[in-house]
Amino acid sequence: MLLKDKVIVITGVGPGMGQAMARIAAAEGAKVAIGARNGAFLEGVAKEIRAAGGEAVAQVTDVSKRADCDALANAAAAAFGRIDGLVNSAYAAGENGLFDDGDLESWASVIDVACMGSARMAQAVLPHMKAQGGGAIVNVATMQSLKPLPGGSPSYAVAKGALTTLTRQIAADYGRHNIRVNSTRMGWLWGEPVRNAIKGMAQHQGISEEDIVKGVAARIPLGVIPPEEECARSVLMFVSDYTRMVTGAVLDINGGEWMAP
Incomplete structure (x- = not known):
């Protein structure tokens, strides 16, 4: 099993890749702590994981609130005794359209969730990882930060672009604690x-x-x-021991679309 006995925290566990990552992580032997704003959906995923023989705790989490981020990290540590990995998958989509038509004042809320929310979660888990001698963080970003999508969401692209910069900053700061931080650029899922x-x-x-x-x-x-289950496996690779010498990296998980004209 790729993640046997690891404790993995996953945010943004909704109907898309988030729930796929939670289920696959549990099937690969991880104990999972999952967070999202939709408590009913979240608990449904946790129940399915437990029914399949896995271990899961669910914590309603709004990553725009530091107290919620701390509560999710503490719930994971209380239930399982440690935190080995964090996958930051929470996001806010933002409005689609061209830049000149955009409501720039609405960008702040998108950035607050997609980038700052990941920063809050990272700060929440870092004390646990430092105390145990290491860990891994994965920030789920987007191909749009590399290859603009006409008519897409500029605020979403900017927020996720900032997230890849945040990834490198944390990776540089905490490598000495054996904490790895990487990012993934997703396309269509x-x-x-x-x-x-x-x-x-x-x-x-x-x-x-x-x-x-x-x-x-x-x-x-x-x-x-790209099927979300296959993409989820690629993201989870970064919290496995197969990438113990990888940090500050950005991996394109989009079927190669970022190269297409």
Whole structure:
């Protein structure tokens, strides 16, 4: 098992890749502490993990609040005695559109969740990791911070771009404590949120969902919209012992789309 006996904290456990990471981490032997704002959904994921023989605790968490971040870290430590890994997956989408039409004052709330929320969670787990002699943090970012998406969310891209800079800063500061910090750049993720988005796009454009999917996949070198389960495994690799000599890195997990013209 890739994560046997590790204690992993995961934020942003919603219907997308967050829940996939939680389930896969547990299946790989980890004890998981999961956080999100939707308590009912969160507890449902925890119950499924426990029903499958895994160990999980759920803590309603709004990463824009430092007290909530501390509560999630403390819940993990209280339940399992330590914290080996943190995956920062919480985000706020922001408004789509061109920069000149954007409401710049709304950017602050997006940055507060996607970047500052990750910083708060990192500060919350660092004392536990330092005390035990090490740990690993993964910040889930986006391909949009590298390759702008016309009509996408500028505030989301900026927030996640800042998150990759934060990754390197923490990695440089805490490597001496054997704490590794890395980031991932995600693209399209095939799962419930994307399926719903494509359904809406198809209705708006008056074309089939299949045509939308084909158009997206054609821009991805691997030829498919990356399944969220496969992407989740790549993210979780960074909290495993297979990346013990990797820190301050950014990994593209987007089927190679970041290279496409």
